[in-house]
Amino acid sequence: MTKDLKAILTTEACRRFRDRAVKNYCPYCGQRLVDRLWEGAVRRFCRRCEQPIYENPVPAVCAVVPNPDGQILLVQRGVAPKKGFWCLPGGFMELGEKPEAAVLRELREETGLGGYVEGLLGLRSTPSRMYHTILLAVYVVTPENAPLMAGDDATAACWFQPADMPPIAFNSHRAFIRQYHSGAFQKPASRAALP
Numbered sequence: 001m002t003k004d005l006k007a008i009l010t011t012e013a014c015r016r017f018r019d020r021a022v023k024n025y026c027p028y029c030g031q032r033l034v035d036r037l038w039e040g041a042v043r044r045f046c047r048r049c050e051q052p053i054y055e056n057p058v059p060a061v062c063a064v065v066p067n068p069d070g071q072i073l074l075v076q077r078g079v080a081p082k083k084g085f086w087c088l089p090g091g092f093m094e095l096g097e098k099p100e101a102a103v104l105r106e107l108r109e110e111t112g113l114g115g116y117v118e119g120l121l122g123l124r125s126t127p128s129r130m131y132h133t134i135l136l137a138v139y140v141v142t143p144e145n146a147p148l149m150a151g152d153d154a155t156a157a158c159w160f161q162p163a164d165m166p167p168i169a170f171n172s173h174r175a176f177i178r179q180y181h182s183g184a185f186q187k188p189a190s191r192a193a194l195p
């Protein structure tokens with residue numbers, strides 16, 4: 001092990017990384033992976049494939065869904081992490097899926113609501129115990145009239161006044177709700193083109 005590699009492995013950031021989502025085996029050939037200094041960073045490396053295994057954030061989407069009374073739609077989580085806490089409806093993008101389609105799919109699965117994507121509220125990189133880093137894209141969605149019906153990972157779906165929010169599961173969701181209520185989101189003149 002080189003001196004450089006040793007120095008990097010002992011940094012706090014690297015320890016945090018190793019404690020969480022480290023791959024032990026090559027996803028292509030099954031060989032046990034090693035650490036190697038590669039392009040300025042310590043990366044998992046497969047000696048059989050002779051290539052590093054690049055790790056990237058996992059893309060996820062969620063929706064800020066306001067109603068005409070100024071309430072925001074939240075869902076209660078039925079699964080870990082933060083089971084029983086509330087959050088914005090959302091989830092992970094599927095392969096080949098556009099983010100706007102993903103957010104409408106998640107909204108329908110978790111609340112029974114359809115809707116229109118008005119635009120992107122923001123992007124945020126958030127730490128995750130299971131996935132290391134999640135890239136979260138948050139859209140503002142105008143709901144269609146339909147009865148709320150919790151489903152999928154959500155055990156309940158409900159509208160909440162900004163001043164009367166239940167315990168929110170994730171700091172990033174809390175920040176986006178605040179950002180929306182601060183008036184940061186400007187509705188575009190035309191709605192986002194969807195697939």
Ligand SMILES: [Zn+2]
Binds near residue numbers: 028031046048049
């Ligand atoms: Zn391999």
